[in-house]
Amino acid sequence: xxxxxxxxxxxxxxxxxxxxxxxxxxxxxxxxxxxxxxxxxxxxxxxxxxxxxxxxxxxxxxxxxxxxxxxxxxxxxxxxxxxxxxxxxxxxxxxxxxxxxxxxxxxxxxxxxxxxxxxxxxxxxxxxxxxxxxxxxxxxxxxxxxxxxxxxxxxxxxxxxxxxxxxxxxxxxxxxxxxxxxxxxxxxxxxxxxxxxxxxxxxxxxxxxxxxxxxxxxxxxxxxxxxxxxxxxxxxxxxxxxxxxx
Ligand code: ATP
Numbered sequence: 001x002x003x004x005x006x007x008x009x010x011x012x013x014x015x016x017x018x019x020x021x022x023x024x025x026x027x028x029x030x031x032x033x034x035x036x037x038x039x040x041x042x043x044x045x046x047x048x049x050x051x052x053x054x055x056x057x058x059x060x061x062x063x064x065x066x067x068x069x070x071x072x073x074x075x076x077x078x079x080x081x082x083x084x085x086x087x088x089x090x091x092x093x094x095x096x097x098x099x100x101x102x103x104x105x106x107x108x109x110x111x112x113x114x115x116x117x118x119x120x121x122x123x124x125x126x127x128x129x130x131x132x133x134x135x136x137x138x139x140x141x142x143x144x145x146x147x148x149x150x151x152x153x154x155x156x157x158x159x160x161x162x163x164x165x166x167x168x169x170x171x172x173x174x175x176x177x178x179x180x181x182x183x184x185x186x187x188x189x190x191x192x193x194x195x196x197x198x199x200x201x202x203x204x205x206x207x208x209x210x211x212x213x214x215x216x217x218x219x220x221x222x223x224x225x226x227x228x229x230x231x232x233x234x235x236x237x238x239x240x241x242x243x244x245x246x
Contacts, residue, residue: 006032006165006197007053012067012077014045014052014221016060022048024221025067030165035191035198037208037229039242040218046201047094049218050167053199054091055081072164086114088164092154094173094201100143104135107142107153111160121160128156131186148179155186165197166190172204180204184211205242209233217242 007030014023022045030036040046051057052064053071058080069077071087079087090111098107108128112121129136132152138145142153151171158166171187172180188211190196202208209215209229217225217238225235232238 004032005029006072007199008070009049009053010068010070012052012069013065014048014057014062015065016062018061018063022062022221023052026218026222027067028216028223028226030197030199031214032164032197033191033195034214035187035200035212037205037212037215038199038201038218039205039208039215042203044218045221046218047169050091050169050199050201052077053084054089054167055079055084056091056093082114085161085163089167090158090161090163090165091167092158092169092171094169098142098145098150098153098157101141103140104138104142104145104153107157108160111157114161124160124162128159131159131189132156147174148176148183151175151179151183152186155183155190159190159196163196165199168198168200170201170203172202172207180207187211205238206244209243 009026009028011025011027012023013025015021026049038046038049051062053069057063064077068075071089074087076084076087108125115121134149135153135156138149145153171183175183184207187198191198200208200212209232212229215226215229215232216223
């Protein structure tokens with residue numbers, strides 16, 4: 001796993017609406033098979049970074065105006081979101097964005113929209129249910145699921161694309177401490193069992209650094225610090241600003 005870079009973001013600049021500069025020369029690398037955390041204050045540009053990678057920036061009138069993103073050896077900057085999914089990247093959006101007036105099963109099938117191996121899709125639905133047994137019991141519309149169940153469905157839907165890389169935007173948001181623990185347990189299990197690489201954006205720095213191997217700290221549109229999760233947990237500034245002084 002040493003030095004096997006799956007994703008390389010090289011010095012990118014991102015602009016919204018042709019003039020609002022949000023990312024100002026951001027670089028980071030994600031090693032194949034790792035969980036990598038991207039941390040930073042509100043408004044630092046974490047979600048924008050994920051959207052730049054997945055191509056979802058376009059739907060918000062955002063654009064990469066400098067630098068490159070390379071995934072598995074290919075340049076993917078400013079690619080269409082469905083092309084990015086086909087390349088092997090799935091994003092679990094902040095706020096989950098599942099389709100409320102579709103069933104759980106329909107949402108999961110939607111996650112497999114780029115796949116041509118129809119025969120294996122049913123097996124993968126069973127696999128998702130084995131991770132999230134509660135989802136199997138919920139036969140109604142996804143809009144009636146609890147917040148935790150919606151988060152699980154969003155992760156399950158991302159798995160259905162059989163991605164190499166999952167981009168997760170604040171999976172802990174709005175969940176009780178118990179559910180946060182459960183969701184992070186599942187993220188670790190996914191990574192361990194299937195070797196899915198994960199780039200994790202989180203406000204909950206303690207939780208993120210407990211499951212990541214490497215972390216990046218973002219301020220004002222660029223990376224200001226990076227290191228192993230152990231190094232970051234021991235860093236005095238990180239302790240003070242991100243780990244609640246503990
Ligand atoms: P949060 O944790 O609050 O989601 P973040 O680190 O993910 O913060 P972003 O959501 O990437 O930050 O936002 C970074 C900056 O870009 C903010 O100043 C925000 O106002 C601006 N921004 C985000 N989306 C747009 C958009 N569609 N158009 C214009 N500006 C935007």
